[in-house]
Amino acid sequence: MTRLIIGGASPVxxxxxxxxxxxxxxxxxxxxxxxxxxxxxxxFFTKAYQLETKVFSIE
Structure with missing residues (x-):
């Protein structure tokens, strides 16, 4: 925006x-x-919209 104003464009x-x-x-x-x-x-979710347990496993 500053370059436009310095370049001569109107502020609006x-x-x-x-x-x-x-x-x-x-x-x-x-x-x-x-x-x-x-x-x-x-x-992350099963077909029944339940959170997958494998999300929390470290394996």
């Missing part, structure tokens, strides 16, 4: 661009959390 445009970038970062982290949870779910 710099703030709008910064808000877009922050929303994209939040969206990317949210989507990666959802996707990783979706793929890891079968490793």
């Amino acid at each position: 445009e710099a703030i709008q661009l910064q808000m877009v970038v922050m929303n994209m970062l939040i969206g990317a982290s949210t989507m990666s959390s959802i996707i990783s949870t979706y793929f890891c779910w079968p490793n």
Whole structure:
């Protein structure tokens, strides 16, 4: 944002661009959390939605 202002852009445009970038970062982290949870779910829970006992074993 500072580079845009120093480069001659208006502060309102710099703030709008910064808000877009922050929303994209939040969206990317949210989507990666959802996707990783979706793929890891079968490793931690049984078909009856009970926690696997092998999660706590040291083997």
